[in-house]
Amino acid sequence: MNTVFIDAGRFSSELALEQLQPVPDGIGGFTENWIEVATLWGRIEPVSDAARYFGGQPLEEITHRITLRSRDDMTSGMRLRKGTRCFMVLSVHDPDESGRYCLCRVREEGR
Template identity: 80%
Template sequence: MNTVFIDAGRFSSELALERNRPVSDDIGGYAENWEEVATLWGRIEPVSDTARFFGAQPLEEITHRITLRFRRDIESGMRLRKAERRFTILTIHDPDESGRYLLCRVREEGQ
């Protein structure tokens, strides 16, 4: 497999990696409790924006590609946060299987 060139010098966004630790609400449900796992540097690139309709309500979705240095502890369902922006991790892959970088497809929350 060919090596993919990724310029780590373009990792200009400081991101907090967060994991959800659900907390019981004592009536059979749970509340989300996001805790910070690590601080990372990465590159955020917009990929697409779409608007679907749910009944008469438009549902907007913005996806991005975030490039990070390789880590084994990142999973789908975790999220990345940049200041007040939150990105839910949908998919993760190593572009050239070299263990150097990860490409994360994410959906921006709260848009």
């Protein structure tokens, strides 16, 4: 397999990797509590934006590709945060199976 060239010098965004810790609310549900697992450097690239209508209201979805150094503990369902921007991790994969980098497909929340 060919090695993919990724310029780690372009990892200019400081990101917080967060994991969900559900806290029981006492009536059978839970509230979301996000715990910071690590601080990472990565590259954020916009991929697509779309607007759908749900219940007569526009529902916008913006996706990005975030490139990071490889981590064994990173999974979908976690999120990355840059300041007040939150990115829900949809998928994580190694672009060339070398174990050096991971590409995350993410959806920006709250925009």
